[in-house]
Amino acid sequence: xxxxxxxxxxxxxxxxxxxxxxxxxxxxxxxxxxxxxxxxxxxxxxxxxxxxxxxxxxxxxxxxxxxxxxxxxxxxxxxxxxxxxxxxxxxxxxxxxxxxxxxxxxxxxxxxxxxxxxxxxxxxxxxxxxxxxxxxxxxxxxxxxxxxxxxxxxxxxxxxxxxxxxxxxxxxxxxxxxxxxxxxxxxxxxxxx
Numbered sequence: 001x002x003x004x005x006x007x008x009x010x011x012x013x014x015x016x017x018x019x020x021x022x023x024x025x026x027x028x029x030x031x032x033x034x035x036x037x038x039x040x041x042x043x044x045x046x047x048x049x050x051x052x053x054x055x056x057x058x059x060x061x062x063x064x065x066x067x068x069x070x071x072x073x074x075x076x077x078x079x080x081x082x083x084x085x086x087x088x089x090x091x092x093x094x095x096x097x098x099x100x101x102x103x104x105x106x107x108x109x110x111x112x113x114x115x116x117x118x119x120x121x122x123x124x125x126x127x128x129x130x131x132x133x134x135x136x137x138x139x140x141x142x143x144x145x146x147x148x149x150x151x152x153x154x155x156x157x158x159x160x161x162x163x164x165x166x167x168x169x170x171x172x173x174x175x176x177x178x179x180x181x182x183x184x185x186x187x188x189x190x191x192x193x
Contacts, residue, residue, distance in 0.1 A: 007045045009035045011056050019100050023053060023109050023117070050114035053106075057120035060102055061127060068131055078139030079190055082132075082158075086182045089162065094175045104163040129155050139189070146191045154189075161185050 013034045017026035028039045028049070035042075046052035067088075075081050092098035103124040110118050132155035139145025147154050165181035 006035075006037065006041065010037075010042055010045055010052065011059065014052055014056050015060070015102055018053070018056075018102055018105060023049075023106060023113060050116055054114075054116045054120055057103060057106065057117060057124065061120065061124045064124065065127060077144065078135045078142065079144050079186070081135050082139075082189065083186060086162070086179075086186060089166070090179050090182070093166065093169055093178045096175075099175075100166050100170065101163060104166060107163075125159070128159055132158055136189075144191055145189050147189070158185065158189075 010031055013031045014026070017030060017034075028042045031042055032039045042052075046055065068085075071081055071084050075084050089098075089101075093100075103121050106113060106117065106121045107125065110121065113121070129152070133151045136145055136147060136151040136154050136158075140147050140151060149157070162182065165178045168181060169175050169177040
């Protein structure tokens with residue numbers, strides 16, 4: 001493996017291990033066994049676990065920002081953007097390609113995370129909240145989204161429901177639970193004509 005692909009393999013493995021066991025649920029020995037390299041090779045790329053997970057969360061957030069930008073470019077209608085966002089997670093959870101938001105999982109561990117990791121996790125949540133707030137503001141202004149609270153409060157509630165639906169799908173061992181929970185949320189926001 002070249003240096004870049006080794007680092008990418010380490011990051012992919014770390015993400016998978018965080019999704020299954022959390023920040024403290026894996027070690028460099030676990031990564032070395034999966035990737036097929038020695039622990040010193042991991043330390044060469046990421047001197048500490050905090051460096052590794054900070055890089056992972058930074059890349060995760062950048063990918064989310066790019067994905068949202070692409071979604072907004074391809075889908076102009078705010079309600080359809082929310083549908084696409086939910087559809088993305090519904091597919092990921094259903095086929096286990098990304099069964100859980102890594103930042104949502106890490107948020108549950110904030111009290112024990114290194115500060116540099118916690119800052120990146122908080123940054124992801126701020127980004128997602130701002131995007132959802134903007135979508136809801138645009139939809140309300142266009143008369144396509146009905147809000148019962150301020151766009152910011154509704155965005156926070158929507159985001160919490162998405163992450164809670166992920167937890168419920170995991171707790172029940174039923175990937176369909178995510179859609180069962182989220183579909184009524186989308187219906188609730190849609191202006192009835």
